[in-house]
Amino acid sequence: MNLHEYQAKELFARYGLPVLPGQVAQTPEEARDIAAALGGTVVIKAQVLVGGRGKAGGVKLAHGPDEAYDRARDILALTIKGLPVRKVLVARAAEIARELYLAILLDRSRKLPLIMLSAAGGVDIEEVARTAPHRIVRRHIPLEGLRPYQARALLKPLFREGSQLTQAADILMKLWRAYSEGDCSLAEINPLAVTPEGKVLALDAKVILDDNADVRHREWEIWRDPDEETLGQRVAREKGLSYVKLDGDIGCVVNGAGLAMATMDLIKHYGGEPANFLDIGGSSNPEKVTAALRIITGESRVRAILFNIFGGITRCDDVANGIVQSLKQSPLPIPLVIRLTGTNEEQARKILSENGLSATTSMDEGVRAVIAKAQEVTA
Amino acid sequence: MSIFIDKSTRLVVQGITGRDGAFHTGQMVAYGTKVVAGVTPGKGGEKLQGVPVFDGVAEAVAATRANASVIYVPAVFAADAIFEAADAGVGLIVCITEGLPVRDTLAAYHHVAALRSRNGTGRPRLVGPNCPGLISPGLSKVGILPGHICKPGPVGVVSRSGTLTYEVVQQLTHAGLGQSTCLGIGGDPVIGTNFIDALEAFAADPRTEGIVLIGEIGGSDEEEAAQFIKRHVRKPVVAFIAGQTAPPGKRMGHAGAIISGGTGTAAEKMAAFEAVGVPVANIPSEIPSLMAEAMGRRRPRSNRAAAGKARRARAASRPRPAARDRARPAAKRARARARKPARRAVARAAGGRGRR
Structure with missing residues (x-):
């Protein structure tokens, strides 16, 4: 979850960081x-x-x-x-004499938190990384945690004045606590500002929270902004579906995140435009199928929808039942193409054909078929 | 033969009495995996599908000599389960559970890594979390990969995904390309075994002749793998990257599948592999033919030249093969072809470009 600045500053204030x-x-x-x-x-x-x-x-x-x-x-x-x-x-508002950049984030490949510090603050740090990478100092935080002397040593070259150095080191220690105890994947201060009087302040705040840790942070719930969520996103979250809206006109419902991405890519490869990413997960109950179809048709101008199911642990016949029941409850006004393969594929085909539906076996065929259907609708 | 698991794998299932643990225990036993113990705190002494249940992993290991563990416990208990398995001396820990907070995974990862460097044996190894596990076809399966889509053979498969792995494995099997081991390393930002670890193991495995690597957006594991291949892997590798159409800044299902700050895109990863000479499939169905093709011209240049010379020398002392072929009746040629189905499938999959 990405926090707004005002929310991130609430979090920072809780850990004693100097925000105005x-x-x-x-x-x-x-x-x-x-x-x-x-x-x-x-x-x-x-x-x-x-x-x-x-x-x-x-x-x-x-x-x-x-x-x-x-x-x-x-x-x-x-x-x-x-x-x-x-x-x-x-x-x-504060008067600003200097602007710096300070952040802690996860280094995925070293599997340690990483401090990023730069004298070039107040601007887009990605731009600095591109144009002047030498101006960014990077330091990993050891497994045991950050010690105050390490914070001081890291900041010393950028803060020559004694009082500013101790203020900055105190800020870094508090930022580390906020990052670690707060289960952040990013905690960023940009700019970290020095006023003409020599006070060091966190003038802006950017925080990304680790969604997997929400079970131990009840306080996060108040930050969930209903205005930031579309209806589709809310329904997806409530039903446990993983959903991202895109700009195309071909909807897809897939089991598994990797296969869902590959399905989007394949739609594009064969000349279509995917309308969404949607991972329906391992479950196949009709309620989820209905929710998935409603989300996609509700949010995009979709011309056709593809189901791409690889039955490994998920049983194809369960998914087929889910589709049939869902369509009985709320018929779909646009063409539907089903691709099923794997566990209990034969039973699934039988269920579908008894209900006037059919399915392809190959993913490539399924994708080409849904693109053709979408074009018929357009024509 | 395989990497990480084989016939000698003796498995303890952590969370065996839960819904997923119980179901997959049945699946693994049916596949032939030696499931020797289960663990559910408070249910020690019970039996599930003939497998004895213990209160803790240390007890289970003492009683059954289990040497590998698979974890199906809920996310809030999963990091503790990894610590418990590592401290009980289990050599391979496969965490299927999805949804661990990164902070918990980091602690468990570094605990396992510290034990490994102390042991100096390469063990314990953590696979996952948030992964489908692994299967060495015909030998053992640990996790949730469906056994029926695999068949024994020379291709090692390593992937960050679940169902996309099944898709690719099934297509390999249909093309006649069996697998040594299929390994799902997991979709989280922090995982115990990464592409480089898997490549290293496949490179050292005498039965693995080619490697399929299935990556996705987010992080830089694929880029690092490409550099590793350039320096250390002589076996042919074929790559595929999912998420070419994924927008930046959005998490695509997996916690680790996100393009952040403009890095971690599919295009960058594909370019990294192409730069080191690894063929990259544009779509999954290209993978089997690329693999067959790469395995067909696998031998290094010097070897190939030597082999060519030997072949020419042999050919000089007997009738030319083409002439001999022409001399044989068509029916006999067809029978000869029918005796080599796998070979033919490979050639077909390669669109006629392989093994010429």
Whole structure:
């Protein structure tokens, strides 16, 4: 789960990281009230889960409540990289003397957490990695955890001034705790800012949580933003389906994530455009099949749907029953192509043919057939 | 013969009385795997399908000399199960369970790795989590891979996926290419056995003649595998990467299948393999023919030249094969072809390009 900046700052504040006071607003009026309560100059920041908000006009300064109202109204009317801005963070503004970058993330190949630090903060770090990789310092955190002296040694070259060094080291230790105890897969401060008075602050926050750890973090539930989820995504989550919407017009329902990706690729290979990724998992109950079909037809302008089932542990006859029952409850207005192979394939074919359906054996055939059907619909 | 498991594998099933554990125990026993023990805390002394159940892995190992374990326990208990198996001295630990928090996997991974470096034997080895396990056709299966799609043969298969592996294995079998071992290493961002470990084992296995590697988006395991192949693997390798159409920033089912910060794309991975001379299949159905073709011209250049010379020398002392073939009646030629079905299937799969 990706957190909004205001949520990530809540998490950071819980671990004692220095974030400036602020609150989230959904209307210009709320923004005005928050700005009045904070006093002084505030910054209004669009809360959307994409980078480059500043460049898109989603971050503005406001001197006083009335200006905060105007700026919030402007930003709440924006759509940034396809995402409508529904919330803004209104936070006290800070003067900035220096901007740095500090993050902890998982290094998958070394299987250790990795600290990334750069004097080039406040900009897109991927850009820095491309154009000036020498400006990024990388250091793995040992299995036993990070020690304060290690934090100080790492930060020393970038913080010559004693008080700033101790502040920065304290921030890194707290970021490590937030990352580790908080089950993050990314905890990023960009910029890590130094004010003209020499205070070190986390001015922005980006956090990705490890979804598999949600069972031990009840507190995450309040961060699940219903506005960020489409109806299809919500139904998929509730029914335990793995679903990603794409832009094409050929739907697919597949058992297994790798096979689902390969099915999308094959649709593209034969000249079609996949409408989605959907892994129905090992289960074959009619409820899941119905949910899958409803999600796909509800979210995309789909012209045809392919079922691609490899019966290993999943039994093909179970899936066939699921499809038949689902279609009886809610008939599908577009063509359906079924590919089944593996365990109990013969029984599955019998069930399908008794109900006026048929299935192919080969994945390539199934994909070519669904593309042909989609073209008939278009024509 | 195979990697990691064979006839000598004596398996303990952790979580044997659960729904998945019980079902797959039946499947593994039916396939011929020696399932010698099960573990479910609190159910010690019971029996499940004739397999004795113990309260802990150490007890099970002491009583049955189990040397491998497979884990079907729920995600919240799975890391503990890995620790328990490793501490009980089990040599191979296969974690089928999906949904472990990465922090838990990291702890278990490093515990297993520390024991392994202390032992100096390459054991214990962790496979998974979030994987279908492995099968050495005709010998043993540990996990959930369906046995009926496999057949014994010379191809090693290693994959981050489950059902996509079954798809590829079935197509290999149909093309007459049997398998030494099929290994699913798992779809999580942190896994115990990666592509390099599997390649190393297949390279050292005398019965494995070719390797199929099935990768997917996310991470850099495939890129590292490509470099390893360049330096250390002389056997032919064919690769396939799933997720060519996956959008960036979205998790495609597997926890590890995500393009982040513009890296981990299918295109990068395919290019990495092509750069080291590993053929990359565009679609799964190209894999058997590419494998057959690669195995057909497998011998290194120097060997091949020597073999060619010997063949020419032999040919000089007897009638030319083509002439001899022409001299044989057509029916006899057909019978001769029918005696070599596997060979023919291979050639067909290769679209006529293999073994010429």
